Amino acid sequence: MPCVTETYDICVVGAGHAGCEAALASARLGLETIVFTVSVESIALMPCNPNIGGSSKGHLVREIDALGGQMGINIDKTFIQSKMLNSSKGPAVHSLRAQADKAEYSSIMRKTLENTDHLTIRQAEVTELMIEDGILKGVKTFSGAKYYSKAVVLCTGTYLKAKCLYGDVVNYTGPNGLQPANFLSESLKKNFVEIFRFKTGTPARIDRRSLDFSKMQEQKGDRRVIPFSFTTNPEDVQIDQVSCWLTYTNQKTHEIIKENLDRSPLYSGMIEGTGPRYCPSIEDKVVKFSDKERHQVFIEPEGLYTNEMYVGGMSSSLPEDVQHEMYHSVPGLENAKIVRNAYAIEYDCINPRQLYPTLEFKKIRGLFSGGQFNGSSGYEEAAAQGLVAGINAAMFVLNREPLVLDRSEAYIGVLIDDLVTKENREPYRMMTSRAEYRLLLRQDNADLRLTKKGYELGLISEERYQNVIQKEQLIAKEIERVEHVNIGANNLVQRILEEHGSTPLKHGTTLAELIRRPELNYEDLIEIDLGRPDLSYDVIEQVNIQIKYDGYIKRQLKQVKEFKKLENKKLPQNFDYSLIKSLRIEAKQKLNLYQPINVGQASRISGVSPADISVLLVYLEQRNHNRK
Amino acid sequence: MKGDTIAAIATAMTNSGIGIVRISGRDSFEIIDRIYQSKNGKKKISQMPSHTIHYGYICDHDKIIDEVMVLVMKAPNSYTTEDTVEIDCHGGILVMKRILETVIKYGARPAEPGEFTKRAFLNGRIDLSQAESVMDLIQAKNDIALESSIYQLQGSLKKKVKRIRSELIHEIAFIESALDDPEHISLEDYGIKLNQIIIDLTSQIVELLRFSENGELLKQGINTVIIGKPNAGKSSLLNLLAGIERAIVTEVEGTTRDVLQEQINLNGIILNLIDTAGIRETDDIVEKIGVDKAKAYLLDADLIIYVVDSSTKLDDNDNEILQLLRNRRVIILLNKCDLRQLTSEKEVRSALYDIDESKLNNEHENVEQENLNVIKYFPIISFSTKEEIGVKKLQSVIQELFFAGEIESNEEIFLINVRQKAALQSALNSLSLVKKSIEDQMPEDFYSIDLMSAYESLGNITGETIGDDLVNEIFSKFCMGK
Incomplete structure (x- = not known):
């Protein structure tokens, strides 16, 4: 049968948040890239909440940006409200969150893709991996067209065998009624890929004109907006912002839900997928936290040019009539007109244990994957993995060293390590508590941590790289200076201290010691610091944080040093661990299954004990010697 | 010099003449300098030549812990190839332990199972051909450690x-x-x-x-409660066991007239024996206090020895006791086996079996515990405190229960x-x-x-x-x- 045949370096399947970053990274690295989507209109679609960032997710966006990804730049252009969350807490947990104009975000990302060299957009459903004699050759689409490539990146999101449900209504569609992808799962299974079935949900969208805002509390954005991207000029993001609104569920809401639980597909057994515990539907919340009298509900605009509002906190899969009743019981929503129903969505994804930390399949060379397909949830988690998968597909084609970030380098490292190492049974969401070295992995220093890597990969310009190098030097120089500025117990000093509620000095000290006092910071002390150079805000911020939290930071750096010891001990691949007699049986099985890349990863696999790790170290030592 | 500093007792854990505490790692000399005092108070071990031995004291601040000899071995000329110090001290368990604890207080950490050998190997000190046996050793020592720690922590x-x-x-x-x-x-x-x-x-x-x-912890022992109805022979058992071990390590002060406690060493296994008042429902106030106390001790016990008077029939008192034994580690002694038997193993088993069945419906926190604690598998030993029958068997059963038979695990x-x-x-x-x-x-x-x-x-x-x-x-x- 004659058919269309084309050849590329890399095929990216899906153009959601993961697929976009993957395709952009690969094309920007000079590789001929084709990205497939079931609908060009759905590029970078945000089918659930209308925001980007949030606790720990904001960190991910910053890291994506520092590595040369796109999400931060585009949300800076399309946000309509922005907040720095946790700003009263320590710097490690400050997190940016922006409300996006969904349609604008999607359209700007589409333009970015359309105007990137070496990148082709193709509207088609990929149905099959072409694997000949165990070697990946490319993909086939529904029409029978063949696209040959050296590597493939799968970013299919929630589209594989997708099924949307509320009450007893079932639609066999992807999110927002989009066409699902019903064939690729079978092709994967044929190639021995282990498939999971996950579910997630979204609340209703309601018409702004039908809401009574006088019964809700207004939630405004920050007065001074901080951009996501290190390349965005901060002045460009000081825009007029729109508000969100806060209201609450009540006993009546909860009664309506409880009375109709038996009509939920979750409780009737129609949903088989595993849902995320952190993003429970309102019926889950009411059942699980039955002692709570009310739950918060955030009403958030979906964009500037639409009247649709997102009902944050009330995702549901209850029947349509119950949804009406339940939403109407919430103050301010009494007359709410529902534009789109809330629904649950069920989809196929993979057991990410099958991947290396490079996001390449262990069993299929050249096949990479990212995003919800890997069992994660969230736009930011998807984009971060898409970027890494795209970069590593390119590195694979170019025969260069892959990018693997470890847990001490980036939230992206934590995310991917958790996915490929831990037993993951629900959609995975990033959280700051998952990062054991979070004091080092701050959103404010993502550029210092990762720009160099982005530059080495070829995704960061020379100019941007030089700026970071310069920033680094300025910070180091200023810290050095501040540590050595002596402050005497003179009148001016005592007065400044008093003004800030700080105890007066008994004898001389250094400026750094004063900055370490909880009630003081670098900027408070300008009057008594005569030799202070003129520095930009982002340098000052780093100086202040690094001096103030010096003790904690040093402790974490020490832990990281220990951590790196095991991370640097590489393990052989495709190795049969049952050959190491002294390992316990469970350890042998787990190690054979996971094939960790280093001893550090091995130590994080559940079922591998510290004694097994000692045994591994002894074994490696013997093996290395024998090879010499 | 690689690795942090580890310490352990290198000699057998018995009350012998001499004991050795070994320290290895980069801070070994710094630590010994802080706790060693020579006779004239001036000598610093770190400044002494390698492979020399020094007389002095181990001290924690002003407090002298023991009179010792300290052996210095500088890297790479030691077993682990790291800076190593060996403290030869008096061989009492308590002394060795105090010294080890002092070393840890001043910066060392307790060695993992087999860690000295592991380091010796990783630092090239042990022939590569021995890798297998090194790996086995690590795993074996770890197994013992794990098992014992789990068993020790019942209480x-x-x-x-x-x-x-x-x-x-x-x-x-x-x-x-x-x-x-x-x-x-x-x-x-x-x-x-x-x-x-x-x-x-x-x-x-x-x-x-x-x-x-x-x-209790310092004394190491297994908290053992002896229980049984009045006149079953509990006190005789205590006296018998205490008599076998001539040197009673301690007699805990402040024991009440109702609960008697002694520490004995049963062929290397240290038991903290607690004899309880006979358990039975009582209205007598003085006796009631003793009974309540006995029940409280039961909750914290690592091991319960239940003495049954086999010359009488099982009665309500026994049933009452049996109820208390659910999910516990128990050895049952059929005492007075020299007399005419009215209760045999068969009767006890059948009573246990009934309780086991009812237990299934009863939720309990220690679900994870294995067969050993399932009531119907409790070991039952024919015993006579009078004729000293069954003592050996009791010893081996305790060994089996707590150390999987491996007494070297001490x-x-x-x-x-x-x-x-x-x-x-x-x-x-x-x-x-x-x-x-x-x-x-x-x-x-x-x-x-x-x-x-x-x-x-x-x-x-x-x-x-x-x-x-x-x-x-x-x-x-x-x-x-x-």
Whole structure:
């Protein structure tokens, strides 16, 4: 049968948040890239909440940006409200969150893709991996067209065998009624890929004109907006912002839900997928936290040019009539007109244990994957993995060293390590508590941590790289200076201290010691610091944080040093661990299954004990010697 | 020089003439300098030539612990190829332990099972052809350590530590869920509340440490409660066992007239024997106190020896006792086997079997325990305190129960307690850091760093790793948004 045949370096399947970053990274690295989507209109679609960032997710966006990804730049252009969350807490947990104009975000990302060299957009459903004699050759689409490539990146999101449900209504569609992808799962299974079935949900969208805002509390954005991207000029993001609104569920809401639980597909057994515990539907919340009298509900605009509002906190899969009743019981929503129903969505994804930390399949060379397909949830988690998968597909084609970030380098490292190492049974969401070295992995220093890597990969310009190098030097120089500025117990000093509620000095000290006092910071002390150079805000911020939290930071750096010891001990691949007699049986099985890349990863696999790790170290030592 | 500094007792854990505590790693000399005093008080071990031996004292500040000889071996000329110090001390268990604890207090950490050998190997000191046996040794020692630690912790320590841990993880989860979802969960005034909790937890850990300093833990033994109805022969058993071991290590003061406690060494296994008042329902007030106390001791016991008077029939008193034995580690002695038997193993088994059946419907916290604790498998021994029949059998059964038959494991068992103490101390340090963070008005996210360290340290005692504890606690206890 004659058919269309084309050849590329890399095929990216899906153009959601993961697929976009993957395709952009690969094309920007000079590789001929084709990205497939079931609908060009759905590029970078945000089918659930209308925001980007949030606790720990904001960190991910910053890291994506520092590595040369796109999400931060585009949300800076399309946000309509922005907040720095946790700003009263320590710097490690400050997190940016922006409300996006969904349609604008999607359209700007589409333009970015359309105007990137070496990148082709193709509207088609990929149905099959072409694997000949165990070697990946490319993909086939529904029409029978063949696209040959050296590597493939799968970013299919929630589209594989997708099924949307509320009450007893079932639609066999992807999110927002989009066409699902019903064939690729079978092709994967044929190639021995282990498939999971996950579910997630979204609340209703309601018409702004039908809401009574006088019964809700207004939630405004920050007065001074901080951009996501290190390349965005901060002045460009000081825009007029729109508000969100806060209201609450009540006993009546909860009664309506409880009375109709038996009509939920979750409780009737129609949903088989595993849902995320952190993003429970309102019926889950009411059942699980039955002692709570009310739950918060955030009403958030979906964009500037639409009247649709997102009902944050009330995702549901209850029947349509119950949804009406339940939403109407919430103050301010009494007359709410529902534009789109809330629904649950069920989809196929993979057991990410099958991947290396490079996001390449262990069993299929050249096949990479990212995003919800890997069992994660969230736009930011998807984009971060898409970027890494795209970069590593390119590195694979170019025969260069892959990018693997470890847990001490980036939230992206934590995310991917958790996915490929831990037993993951629900959609995975990033959280700051998952990062054991979070004091080092701050959103404010993502550029210092990762720009160099982005530059080495070829995704960061020379100019941007030089700026970071310069920033680094300025910070180091200023810290050095501040540590050595002596402050005497003179009148001016005592007065400044008093003004800030700080105890007066008994004898001389250094400026750094004063900055370490909880009630003081670098900027408070300008009057008594005569030799202070003129520095930009982002340098000052780093100086202040690094001096103030010096003790904690040093402790974490020490832990990281220990951590790196095991991370640097590489393990052989495709190795049969049952050959190491002294390992316990469970350890042998787990190690054979996971094939960790280093001893550090091995130590994080559940079922591998510290004694097994000692045994591994002894074994490696013997093996290395024998090879010499 | 590689690796941090480890320490362990290198000789057998018995009350012998000489004991050796060994230290290896980069801080070995720094540590010994801080705790060694020569006769004239001037000598510094770190400045002495390699392979020399020095007379002096091990001290903790002003307190002299023992008179010792200290052997210096500088890297790379030692077993591990690291800087190594060996302290030859008097061979009493308590002395060796005190010295080891002092070394740890001044910066060493307790060695992992087989760690000296592992280091010797990794540093090229042991022939590569021996790798296999090194790996076996590590795993074997670890197995013993694990088994013993689990068995040792049947009693109160494990429960207390678990309770402290669960409080810790709850607070961490609260902080973390507030950080992850600041718009739903507020940390206002949380510092004040946490401060109170820390004070409380700190005193609980201090209590555990004090306990381990002076009490049962230090003495190492298996807390053993002897139980049985009046006149079953409990006191005779105690006297019999105490008589076999001539040197009674201690007699704990302050024991009441109703609960008698002695520590005995049964062929290398140390038992803290507690003889209880005969358990039976009673109205007599004095006797009632004794009975209540006996029940309390039962809860904390590692081992229960249930003495049955086989010359009488099982009665309500026995049934009452049997009910108390669920999920416990129990050995049943059919005492007075020299007399005419009215109760045989068969009757006892059938009584046990009935209880086992009813137990199935009864939820109990220690679900994880294996067959050993399933009531119908309790070992039953024919015994006679009068004719001294069954003592050997009792010994071997205890050995089997606690050390999987491996009596050589003593060294590891001993180290476990040192590790436990080190872990308690480090948890305490972490909590004091949390307290300081609160006082310094640090942001709340800093609290959870040290709370987590405390949680982790205590986990070393109960043998639990962190895994997904925190994430699970967050999701199960706190309602997150969206």
